[in-house]
Amino acid sequence: MAWTKKILRVNLTDGVIQAEPLNMEWAQQYLGQRGLATRYLVEEVDSQVDALSPENKFIMATGPLTGTMASTGGRYSCITKSPLTGAIACSNSGGFFGAEMKNAGWDMIILEGKSPTPVYLYVEDSEARLIPADDLWGKSVWATDEEIHKKHQDPQIRIACIGRAAESGNLFAAVVNDLHRAAGRSGVGTVLASKNVKAVALRGTRGVGNLKDPMRFMNATFEHKQVLAANAVTGAGLPTYGTQVLMNVINELGALPTRNMREVRFEGAHSVSGEAMHEPRASDGKKNLTRNGGCFGCTIACGRISTVDRTHFSVKDKPQYWGNSGGLEYEAAWALGPDTGVDDLDALTYVNFLCNEDGLDPISFGATVAAAMELFEDGVLTTADTGGIELKFGSAEALVQITELTARGEGFGKEIGLGSKRLCEKYGRPELSMTVKGQEFPAYDPRGIQGMGLTYATSNRGACHLRSYTVSSEVLGIPIKTDPLVTDGKPELVIAFQDATAAVDSSGLCIFTTFAWSLDNIAPQIDAACEGDWSVEKCAEVGARIWQLERDFNMRAGLTGADDTLPKRLLKDAANVGPAEGKVCDLDAMLPKYYELRGWTTDGQLTSETRQRYGLPS
Amino acid sequence: MQITLKLYAHLGDLLPANSKQNKAEIEVPESISLNELIDRFQIPRPMAHLVLVNGLFVCDRDRDQPFALKPKDAVAIWPPVAGG
Structure with a gap:
């Protein structure tokens, strides 16, 4: 099972906090974390609301493998409507906060409405309460973390909070947990500030059980940890040089x-x-x-x-x-x-x-x-x-x-x-x-890595490398090397990465495992932990469904196919040196095929057949 | 002729002493293959994962035959790495 099957719902406007059961029918369709929280957001929030109004909701969500013995199983995500983009925001973070939330017994925390005064949410296993945070408002993340630890006299509390940037209305403010891990993108911290919530502080002592087949899960996680350890990237390159090894590449x-x-x-x-x-x-x-x-x-x-x-x-x-x-x-x-x-x-x-x-x-x-x-x-x-x-x-x-x-x-x-x-x-x-x-763009120029142009243009949360990291294939040769300067095959490549990433982001695992793992390694771990049949095919299908649902949210919010584009600088001004010298990003050569493969109209709208195929809510 | 050899990540230790910024100017014969260059600097071949000549990737099968290197070309080599 792995899910705790419980949601903590916090109405900030009237201060009512309630536990409710997780919708297990949705869990079978969307797995957890990114996917499942998106399903709740779509159900409960009109996509056209002002992102900084009380009508928007803020969801912190774990995956079924968060807090388990699976390698990297510590992830959680913040899902809401973004004030930066007007599109869906889903920002993923590591550290220890996500596992603590799961150990406290919660798959998700849903914050709704707006507190009349600054507060922080304190959760200790099944007990939860809102605590005044007037004294914390105006303090940095680091100072807030220290104050909350002092106040509760418990060094083991895990805290996710906002800093002064979010309070000032900065539209790309992050939620930072464990001092220096962050749900960084799309202004999720700004939404938390708009609700007068300074922090969420957690203490969980229950452990994570509910595994479908504990022995099979232990064997599966052990087996695939060996794959990570033996792989040159995940076993040596990343620990030694971190992601920063890419700067010279x-x-x-x-x-x-x-x-x-x-x-x-x-x-x-x-x-x-x-x-x-x-x-x-x-x-x-x-x-x-x-x-x-x-x-x-x-x-x-x-x-x-x-x-x-x-x-x-x-x-x-x-x-x-x-x-x-x-x-x-x-x-x-x-x-x-x-x-x-x-x-x-x-x-x-x-x-x-x-x-x-x-x-x-x-x-x-x-x-x-x-x-x-x-x-x-x-x-x-x-x-x-x-x-x-x-x-x-x-x-x-x-x-x-x-x-x-x-x-x-x-x-x-x-x-x-x-x-x-x-x-x-x-x-x-x-x-x-x-x-x-x-x-804003991340660190790869799509004139020199064409697939990333399509990745950025079609990303459901605006320019982002973590929605389909085709750099892995186009530059690093993982799982196979493709030519970064050509557009042929890139729509298929981008879709494969988008769908697999959506599945991994919904599991509680870190996307960096995919430098060594494919869904062939991940699905058996999910299947051993979670009720239902979690084959590779089902994981891929769930990933595709999540992508379509996010797209549907954005289309209802008022975005159109015209938003699937890049700045003119990248489409018109050729690269001035290097292998891509003289090249622009040829988005027009990729986008129509991408729409066709996604089952969308030529102007980027979901067709009724596509909606039906993935069972999207009406 | 003289080319620039750049070895990154832990391959940097295989560059000549006193090399800076992970690169060195080296002399090579015009007919050298990339694998001969890789062997000359004692780079284990599986560790020559990403090989770029002037930024362009050279795949495994093209590393055995003489490579048409030109003076001042830059050959950059990484072990398996990733990030994001």
């Missing part, structure tokens, strides 16, 4: 978006790479990287724990930042580095700390700063707008200054908090926003 490939995606190679890439994090610093001989770290139950441990050089200008007078904290992952390092033209590893590490401390999505933040830098260099923004900051590409000082302001929601940082799309529109240069559906 993608740069060499000529697909590293640089200076607001004007260029595709960054001359300073090596200085901010995974390899550079292993090099001793000149000042104290220490490396940026202290050690790797793992989330609950993870046998990969790709996380980075880093320090900033104490003599660096960003922290020399701030001893509170001299210790170890969450280090740079590739996407964050790219957005804060190459996309802003900054090649200062210590500055990037400090800025990354601030993103964790006050709950900023570093991808959207860095990409919005990059757009602002282009506006500044074009003379559209001046120091009169920025409060005196010389917001030039390559300036580590400017990056540090604007991060401190954005984290606190002050000065020009409030403007950055609009996100790239609204910022560029406000200043009359919408074409400088590198976004899809209002969400």
